[in-house]
Amino acid sequence: MSSGKTLVDLIREKTGVSAEQAQQAVDVVVGFLKDKLPDPIAAQIDQVLKGDVGALAEQIDAAKTLLGGLLGGKKDN
Structure with a gap:
């Protein structure tokens, strides 16, 4: 992602989902990680x-x- 792509952009590129769906996926994963990590x-x-x-x-x-x-x-x- 060093080329300036965001995680949302990467998800959209790899899956073909909309920007809104990709953002929702990121939000879910980030929330999960914040809850589970020290x-x-x-x-x-x-x-x-x-x-x-x-x-x-x-x-x-x-x-x-x-x-x-x-x-x-x-x-x-």
Whole structure:
């Protein structure tokens, strides 16, 4: 989607549904994800959909480090 296409555009292109139907599909999926994901990740969904993945990437890296430490993996010192 780096070419500037939105998720709605991609759904329309792949399925042939109307813009309204594609937007409804996105809204349902986004709502579902926000309900099911942990709050720190769910809070980043709108940013990811806008193309701002920097904050989410930082949280994922922090989670990997934490989980690695908890599970006895390599720790960054």
